[in-house]
Amino acid sequence: MSQRSSSTFENECQKPFALSSVFRPGLFEGRVAIVTGGGTGIGKAIAKELLFLGCTVVIASRKKDRLASGAEEIRTWLTHTGQQATLHVLQCNIRNEEEVKSLISTTVLTYGKLDFLINNGGGQFISNTAEIRLKGWNAVVETNLTGTFLMCREAYNQWMKHHGGVIVNMAMDMWKGSPLMGHSGAARAGVVNLTKTLGVEWAQSNVRVNCVAPGSSIVSPTAAANYGDLNVFDGIGATIPMKRTGTVEEVSSAVCFLLSPGASFITGETIRIDGGQSFYTTPTYSLPDSKPTDKYSWQSCFDAEGPEAAKSKL
Ligand SMILES: CCCCC/C=C/C(=O)SCCNC(=O)CCNC(=O)[C@H](O)C(C)(C)COP(=O)(O)OP(=O)(O)OC[C@H]1O[C@@H](n2cnc3c(N)ncnc32)[C@H](O)[C@@H]1OP(=O)(O)O
Numbered sequence: 557m558s559q560r561s562s563s564t565f566e567n568e569c570q571k572p573f574a575l576s577s578v579f580r581p582g583l584f585e586g587r588v589a590i591v592t593g594g595g596t597g598i599g600k601a602i603a604k605e606l607l608f609l610g611c612t613v614v615i616a617s618r619k620k621d622r623l624a625s626g627a628e629e630i631r632t633w634l635t636h637t638g639q640q641a642t643l644h645v646l647q648c649n650i651r652n653e654e655e656v657k658s659l660i661s662t663t664v665l666t667y668g669k670l671d672f673l674i675n676n677g678g679g680q681f682i683s684n685t686a687e688i689r690l691k692g693w694n695a696v697v698e699t700n701l702t703g704t705f706l707m708c709r710e711a712y713n714q715w716m717k718h719h720g721g722v723i724v725n726m727a728m729d730m731w732k733g734s735p736l737m738g739h740s741g742a743a744r745a746g747v748v749n750l751t752k753t754l755g756v757e758w759a760q761s762n763v764r765v766n767c768v769a770p771g772s773s774i775v776s777p778t779a780a781a782n783y784g785d786l787n788v789f790d791g792i793g794a795t796i797p798m799k800r801t802g803t804v805e806e807v808s809s810a811v812c813f814l815l816s817p818g819a820s821f822i823t824g825e826t827i828r829i830d831g832g833q834s835f836y837t838t839p840t841y842s843l844p845d846s847k848p849t850d851k852y853s854w855q856s857c858f859d860a861e862g863p864e865a866a867k868s869k870l
């Protein structure tokens with residue numbers, strides 16, 4: 557079997573506009589999508605790929621400046637691809653119910669429909685759970701779980717209930733717990749569960765709801781900046797069975813597959829995009845040194861309590 561070397565692949569990718577999707581051009585022509593967090597990182601890659609495939613895309617997030625610079629980059633890129641598609645920018649904090657309602661209604665009013673919702677916007681900060689203040693806990697849970705719920709509910713009630721559609725949610729590698737990201741792990745586990753529920757409840761409306769779960773390994777400058785350390789992804793590749801970090805394109809193509817007719821019998825599912833990391837036992841969080849914890853056995857109780865106490869229980 558011939559094996560393409562990684563350097564060949566890198567060279568291909570350095571031709572920035574030659575390769576923009578593994579899917580066929582025009583696949584999403586006539587479709588309308590909302591991508592939250594579409595101005596940066598993974599969301600920006602999803603927006604680009606959808607546009608490349610002919611979809612009209614609304615990107616939405618909290619910060620005007622991030623949206624504006626993301627949109628400028630996307631438009632320049634789109635021009636170079638030679639493809640024509642519409643990109644629309646709307647400000648929205650997914651934690652705010654009124655803003656979410658308005659994002660969906662503006663999209664439906666402007667473009668007459670809403671086919672795809674990609675709930676990519678989200679995130680968290682790093683902290684031992686014992687040190688998380690209630691405001692910080694609430695901020696992360698509202699962003700990742702409540703924000704996803706609000707977006708799904710409004711997309712469904714305002715459009716998809718009567719017209720069908722596809723939703724893709726965002727989780728993370730929280731399968732074995734999330735040391736130092738307890739708030740986000742709990743919220744994303746909720747998102748995975750919500751995805752299953754909605755997949756069942758909304759099947760009757762021809763709405764599919766799925767989710768992607770990237771490992772803590774998808775390199776983007778904005779994600780790194782969020783942790784105040786541009787090198788935060790260094791060293792992570794070595795802990796992954798595939799021996800490398802992931803790319804934003806590798807998340808985007810999974811999202812596009814889930815949106816496509818090729819996934820038309822898939823709903824309620826979460827796809828891991830983590831190079832096998834979540835199935836591998838090497839911990840990314842090292843436990844602090846501590847003495848062995850207390851063991852339970854009848855003999856140890858007898859030893860601890862002494863023969864008289866044990867006899868008195870007979
Ligand atoms: C280690 C490698 C990991 C690689 C894997 C990457 C995974 C990813 O998910 S990458 C995505 C990264 N991007 C983001 O996380 C962006 C979105 N995140 C945020 O905006 C914040 O983290 C947020 C969700 C907490 C929302 O922030 P904000 O809008 O400012 O929220 P509030 O003003 O309502 O509340 C802030 C509240 O939260 C606590 N807090 C925030 N940051 C920290 C921090 N760095 N350390 C400790 N606590 C923090 C704090 O309680 C804040 O309230 P105040 O105390 O009043 O400031």
Ligand SMILES: NC(=O)C1=CN([C@@H]2O[C@H](COP(=O)(O)OP(=O)(O)OC[C@H]3O[C@@H](n4cnc5c(N)ncnc54)[C@H](OP(=O)(O)O)[C@@H]3O)[C@@H](O)[C@H]2O)C=CC1
Nearest residue numbers: 593596597598617618619650677678679728773774778779
């Ligand atoms: N990179 C990785 O390794 C992993 C990433 N993820 C998840 O993937 C998603 C994208 O992350 P990534 O691109 O890497 O990082 P980014 O920090 O670049 O993306 C986060 C995006 O979410 C938007 N956002 C955050 N809070 C809100 C909000 N309340 N309302 C609307 N938009 C919001 C941000 O825009 P703005 O600031 O303008 O609001 C930003 O565009 C996130 O949910 C992230 O947690 C999950 C696992 C691993």
